[in-house]
Every structure is written in C-alpha cells, then in structure tokens.
C-alpha cells in the first residue's frame with residue numbers, strides 16, 4: 001500500500017512554508033469565490049452544491065424506505081399520506097437526477113480537473129463557466145420552491161397527461177429543469193471547445209487521459225440532447241399555462257409524443273451520468289494498479305460510441321406505451337448493441353488489473369465496487385431491453401433496482417472513488433485511508449442489501465411508485481430499508497473521513513498515488529494558474545518512470 | 560464619430576503588455592486561439608439552437624401529417640404579405656450584419672456602428688410587423704389550444720387593444736433612448752452619442768414596422784383581388800371589418816374540407832356543440848386551436864431569439880463605440896453575426912411552413 005502516513009515536514013527555517021500560493025489562498029473573501037473565474041474554485045463550489053443536493057435527495061430516499069417498512073394497506077395507519085408519498089418520491093427522483101447526478105462528475109470534478117489534465121490555465125470560457133454555476137443555483141431555487149410549495153407529484157418524468165392535470169407546481173419544476181438544462185449545455189460547450197482548441201503542444205488526442213475522453217463524449221451528449229429537453233419542458237409549461245394542447249389528448253394532442261421527446265433526452269442523459277464515471281474508473285484502475293491502461297484506444301472509442309449510439313435507443317422506455325411492433329423490435333435490437341461498448345470497458349478495466357501491482361486503497365476499493373455493481377446494473381438492463389421480459393418487468397421494482405445499480409452503484413460510487421482519489425489534489429490534505437475503506441465497505445454491503453431484494457420484488461410483481469404493498473412483500477421491503485439505513489451510515493462515514501482530513505489530515509504531496517497524468521505534476525493544491533510554464537506532455541499511462549520517494553512521501557517522474 | 564481620435568488597441572499592444580494585450584484573455588496563448596475557441600463555441604451553440612427548434616418542427620410534422628386539412632385551413636388566416644415582408648427584412652438584416660463583420664475587420668468603426676444599427680433597426684421592423692400580426696389574430700380570437708375561439712360568421716371583433724399592449728414596451732424603450740440621447744447630447748459625450756443614435760433609430764423602427772404591418776393588413780382586408788378559390792379565403796365583397804372578413808373563410812373552404820375532415824377526424828373526441836357543421840370539424844380548439852399553438856410556439860420562440868439577438872447587437876454597438884474591434888479582435892462581431900444568420904435561417908423555414916401552405 002502506498003498511502004502516505006508521515007506528513008511532509010517543511011524545513012522550519014522557511015518562513016513562507018505555510019503561505020505558498022495556491023488557488024485556495026490566492027485571494028480571500030466571499031466575493032473572491034462568488035465572482036471567481038477560476039475553474040478550480042467553480043468546481044469546488046459545484047462540489048458543495050451537488051453534495052448538498054445529494055444530501056437532500058438522500059433524506060427523501062430514507063423517507064421513502066422508512067414509509068415502506070410496513071405494507072400500509074390502511075392508509076390512515078401509514079406514516080405518510082399517499083399524497084405525501086407521491087411528492088416525496090417525485091422530489092427524490094427529480095433532485096437526484098437534475099440537481100445531483102447530471103452535474104455531479106462533469107461540473108464538479110470535471111471543472112476542477114479538465115484544464116489541469118489538459119495542461120491549460122482554464123477552460124475556454126471562464127465567464128460562461130461561472131454563468132453555468134449560477135444557472136445551476138437558479139434551477140435549484142426553482143426546485144426548492146417546488147419542494148416547499150409542495151404538491152409536485154408527477155414523478156421525475158413529468159409524464160403527460162397526468163402532469164397537465166396535477167395541481168402541483170409543475171410549471172416551477174419544469175422551468176427549473178429548463179434552467180438546469182442550460183447550465184448543463186454551457187458546461188458541455190465549454191469543455192468541448194477547451195479540448196478542441198486549447199490542448200498544449202504535445203497533447204494529441206491520443207495522449208489525453210481517458211477521463212477527458214469520457215468528459216468529451218459526455219459533453220457531446222449534453223450539447224445534443226439537452227436542448228430537446230429544454231423545448232419539451234417549455235412546451236409542457238406552455239401546456240399548463242396556455243393550454244396549447246400539443247400533449248393534451250382532449251385537444252387532439254398526443255401525450256405519447258411527450259414521452260418520445262422526454263426520452264430522446266433522458267436516455268442519452270443516463271450516459272451523461274455514466275460516461276464520466278467510466279472515465280474516473282479508467283484513471284483509478286490504471287493508477288492504483290500502477291500499470292498502463294489496457295486497450296486505451298478501445299476505451300476512448302467506446303466512450304464516443306456510447307455517446308452516439310445512446311441517441312438511438314430511447315424507445316426502450318416506452319415498449320408498453322404503444323408503438324408499432326417493428327419499432328419496438330428495432331429499439332430493442334439497438335438497445336442490445338449499446339451495451340457492447342460498456343462491456344468493452346469492463347473487460348479492459350479487468351485487463352488493466354491483470355498482472356498489475358494493485359494498491360488496495362480507498363479509491364481503488366471504490367473502483368472495484370463500481371465494476372461489480374455496474375456490471376449487475378448493465379446486465380439487468382438487458383432483461384429490460386428484451387421485449388418479452390420487459391412486458392413483465394416494466395414499471396416494477398426491477399427497473400428501480402436496475403437503474404440504481406447503474407446510477408448509484410455506478411455513478412455515485414465512481415464519483416466517491418474519484419473524490420477520494422483527487423481529494424489530496426483539491427484540498428492539499430491526505431485522508432485517513434482506513435476510514436475511507438471502511439466507508440466503501442459499508443456502502444457496498446448496504447447498497448446490495450438495499451437493491452438486490454428489489455430485483456426479487458420486481459420479478460414478483462411489486463409495482464414502482466406505490467405507497468402500499470401486499471403483506472407477502474414485507475420481508476424483502478424491510479431488508480431493503482435496513483440496507484438503505486446502512487447505506488446512509490456508510491455515506492456519513494465517508495463524509496466524516498473527508499471532513500476530518502480537512503482539519504487533521506497531513507499535507508498531501510504532489511503525487512500521492514503515482515499517477516502519470518498532468519494534474520499530478522502541479523503542487524497540491526494547484527497554484528492559481530495551474531502551470532507556470534507549459535508542462536511537457538507524455539504518455540498519460542506510462543508508469544515505467546514513476547518512482548516513489550520515501551523522503552517526500554510522493555511519487556515523482558524520473559528524468 | 561471619427562476613428563482617428565480614438566486610441567487604437569493595436570498601438571497599445573506594443574508598449575504595455577507585449578504578450579497579452581487587453582483584448583486577449585489571460586488563458587489564451589494568442590489571438591488565433593481565442594478566435595477559434597469563440598467561433599467553435601458559437602457553432603456548437605448554434606447546433607443546440609437547431610435542436611431546440613427541432614422539437615417544435617417535430618410537433619409540426621406530427622400534427623400536419625395527422626390533420627393536413629387543419630393546416631391548410633388555418634394557413635389562410637396568416638397574411639403571407641406580412642410574412643414575405645418580414646422575410647425580406649430579415650434577409651436584408653443578414654446583409655447588414657455581414658457587412659458589419661467586414662467593417663469590424665477593417666476597423667471602419669463608423670460603418671460598423673451604422674451596420675449594427677441597421678441590423679437592429681431591421682429586427683425592430685420585424686417585431687413591429689409581428690406585433691400587428693399577433694394583435695390582429697388575437698382580436699379575431701385566434702388563440703392557441705383551449706383558448707381558441709371558433710370563427711363564426713358575423714362575430715364581433717374583440718375590442719381589446721392588443722396592439723397597444725404590444726407597443727408599450729417599445730414605447731418605453733423609445734422614450735428611454737431619446738432621453739439617453741438628450742443626455743449624451745447635453746454632456747457632449749461622443750461615446751454616448753455613438754451608442755444612443757442607433758438605439759433611437761432602432762426603437763423608432765419598431766413603430767415603422769407597426770405602420771407597415773397595419774397598412775398591409777388593411778390592404779389585405781380591403782382588397783378583393785384574390786383570384787384563387789378554395790382554401791384561399793381572404794377575398795371578400797363587402798365588409799371592411801376584419802372579423803367579418805375571416806369569418807367568411809370558415810365556410811369558403813368547407814367543400815373541399817368536408818371529405819378529408821371526415822376521414823381524418825371521425826374517431827376524435829369532439830364536443831357536441833362543435834359538431835354541427837362539417838367545417839367546424841376543423842374550426843375548433845382541438846384542430847385550428849392546435850395549429851395556432853404550434854404557430855405561436857414557433858414564431859414566439861423565434862421572436863425571443865430576435866430579442867436576444869437585439870440585446871447582443873446592442874452590446875456590440877457599445878463595444879464598437881469604444882473602438883474595441885480591429886483586425887485581430889473581431890470575434891464577437893463575427894459570432895453574433897453567425898447567430899443572427901441562424902435566426903434568419905430559421906425564419907426562412909418558418910415562413911413557407913406556416914404561411915405558404917397551398
């Protein structure tokens with residue numbers, strides 16, 4: 001294990017020891033953050049923002065699970081009113097999807113890392129970047145409004161015709177989604193332009209770290225899919241406000257058209273969620289195995305392939321909504337093809353570990369958990385993509401379990417792994433590795449306990465979005481609730497470990513893990529301008545020259 | 560307004576900061592990189608704009624495919640003369656915009672401001688004409704979806720002064736700009752004069768557009784030169800009242816609507832009050848109303864894009880008045896130009912799709 005235990009002691013004679021210039025100490029005061037154009041600070045603000053959203057969504061999730069402890073067959077004895085239950089799961093989904101998971105990796109880690117990994121000073125449009133952040137804030141305010149105005153009960157999908165009838169603050173929520181969409185578009189646009197036009201000499205496309213390939217592919221989806229969500233939300237708002245009828249069958253409009261529009265965005269959006277996570281895993285696997293990535297080009301191409309194929313499969317969410325038979329068959333077939341690039345990646349990650357020197361530290365444990373959970377999530381997606389099985393599984397807990405395995409077991413776990421991996425770089429502090437591994441283990445067990453039973457529930461016919469259930473399902477539901485509580489504990493442990501490091505952590509060296517990408521060549525935390533002079537760009541996965549220096553507790557690159 | 564007195568940024572470049580002149584953002588290496596980044600960013604943004612509109616084009620295709628007769632019927636309510644004028648105005652504004660880009664490269668600031676002002680003026684004329692179109696339709700009760708009022712022969716024309724409402728914001732802006740101009744004049748600030756001039760002209764252009772629209776609209780209502788029969792029902796014999804005018808259309812195309820309407824809409828829920836006559840199959844909320852929903856959504860979102868374009872052109876005028884543009888730094892003008900051409904381009908699709916259906 002390569003974890004540094006001894007803090008790097010600065011020579012006492014050096015008066016500037018504590019005051020070296022980095023992006024955190026570069027300037028101070030509230031406005032220096034609120035108006036900053038520094039991508040690192042914007043990334044940190046996003047991090048705080050999305051994590052707060054995650055906490056909110058998490059509390060709502062626990063409310064759902066606690067409510068389902070009993071079958072609630074008599075509504076008056078249930079903990080939550082049926083109506084309230086509908087609002088809780090709606091907000092849980094909407095907050096998690098739109099406020100947390102979509103911006104999470106690209107906007108927080110991506111913002112922080114992309115320019116540094118690329119070897120530039122900032123993203124192409126720093127002001128636009130700050131603008132994206134404030135759009136996120138504005139969207140979040142709309143969401144909080146719908147939380148406190150209560151009554152949003154449409155599910156995160158806002159399906160018509162119900163959303164037209166619902167008394168809840170649908171307009172506020174859709175406008176919130178609209179605004180958040182623009183935040184996402186501008187982030188994607190910024191990243192594409194940065195990667196295309198600002199790579200320093202030597203940084204060819206195939207010398208880019210795979211995280212950047214993943215973020216680049218994600219950005220393509222953000223830019224191409226999100227506008228469609230934007231117009232859909234606008235039309236839905238107009239529907240409620242002006243009764244335009246486009247989605248209202250009473251006016252000869254077509255509610256199914258809404259589903260098509262919605263999923264044209266929202267299926268690609270699931271790749272907005274997972275692709276950056278896959279990028280993180282590619283980095284973690286290689287760095288912590290101290291071995292070059294296996295199949296660099298295949299991983300890079302498969303990211304782009306996923307981004308493009310992802311646009312062709314939205315119909316698999318609508319197999320039971322009414323479509324021509326041929327259409328369903330085509331959508332089903334395309335759904336199977338899109339799982340191939342994902343499988344390629346899993347194969348390559350395992351190939352990377354093979355004969356590597358694996359350091360089982362916190363980020364790596366998270367990465368291993370990811371592989372396990374994502375694989376289950378992806379494989380169960382195939383059950384749902386097959387027409388005959390989906391007829392039974394659609395709108396059951398099986399779907400819930402499927403997408404939690406990919407979204408939570410995949411994206412969230414990768415996000416945490418990445419957070420632990422880059423935490424020393426972002427904050428300049430080392431965390432307690434044992435605590436980190438402990439959190440990963442609790443989360444892993446808790447997660448499976450929560451969602452494995454839901455697969456079983458789904459196959460037995462437990463429908464999603466119901467506040468009550470048949471008594472025979474109680475055991476499985478209770479297991480799931482226990483798992484959820486455990487998951488909560490694991491996440492709290494992770495939070496405590498990170499917070500603890502801020503106050504008591506030893507100073508992080510430049511390169512604590514032995515990474516070969518550029519961010520490990522700036523100090524931890526990086527200076528305001530990232531690099532004083534343009535860095536020399538080499539192979540991001542060449543570990544042959546990386547060596548450990550016990551004196552500084554850091555890896556370094558041999559000349 | 561001469562360029563000679565202004566400090567030229569290219570001169571500064573040499574003495575102060577050789578590598579990073581003020582117009583070059585600190586994180587770019589050179590002017591070319593900055594320009595390329597801006598341009599690529601704008602192109603990507605345009606792609607998102609196209610996709611944004613694509614949702615509405617899909618809705619259009621879907622409903623036109625389902626009820627072609629509705630689109631034919633409703634299109635007769637749109638005054639293609641006004642649409643054509645607006646098309647011409649926008650095309651011309653694309654020319655002035657392109658000219659502005661050239662002027663910015665050549666550092667001809669006077670021409671640049673003139674051309675930007677002309678573009679702004681065209682945009683205002685466009686909106687003025689649009690205001691006439693919208694208010695005229697609202698007066699007839701041609702609202703979207705569930706607010707659509709079935710067109711009945713002889714129904715009174717609404718007396719709500721919609722056109723006035725639409726003119727109020729423009730009027731406020733005009734007054735503000737005139738005051739600004741007076742202020743600029745009194746304080747003898749050349750910079751403010753350079754900015755205020757085009758703004759006053761542009762705001763006045765809005766009313767020019769309104770006048771133009773009214774004249775053409777009235778001409779349409781009075782003229783009986785329509786030779787074509789069938790769906791083209793603008794012609795009429797006696798009435799000088801637009802409400803009566805359009806009410807006649809309802810019965811005019813009924814003969815050819817009858818057959819199609821029966822085929823397409825027999826399985827659609829229609830409220831009993833609206834099923835009396837065959838032509839009312841089309842003339843109801845779920846039919847014509849849906850068309851107007853699509854019409855207002857598309858042209859409305861387009862109009863908002865015009866407004867956004869006007870805002871950024873105004874920003875360009877301010878920057879030009881400060882002599883910020885020159886051969887190495889004209890990216891903003893170029894990129895706004897691209898945006899403006901796209902907005903123009905979308906209109907070129909909207910016009911035939913909405914106005915020119917047989």
Ligand code: HEM
Nearest residue numbers: 270273274316317339378381382384385394395403406407
């Ligand atoms: C490996 C390839 C995948 C396949 C083949 C697949 C397939 C499917 C199918 C067919 C459905 C619809 C089930 C139904 O409603 O009956 C579905 C639902 C869903 N999937 Fe996946 N999926 C895959 C990966 C992912 C990933 C990576 C994510 C997100 C990170 C994701 C998130 C979701 C979500 C959120 C839903 C449910 C949406 C809702 O109805 O609320 N999926 N998946």
Ligand SMILES: [Cu+2]
Nearest residue numbers: 267314316317
């Ligand atoms: Cu999907």
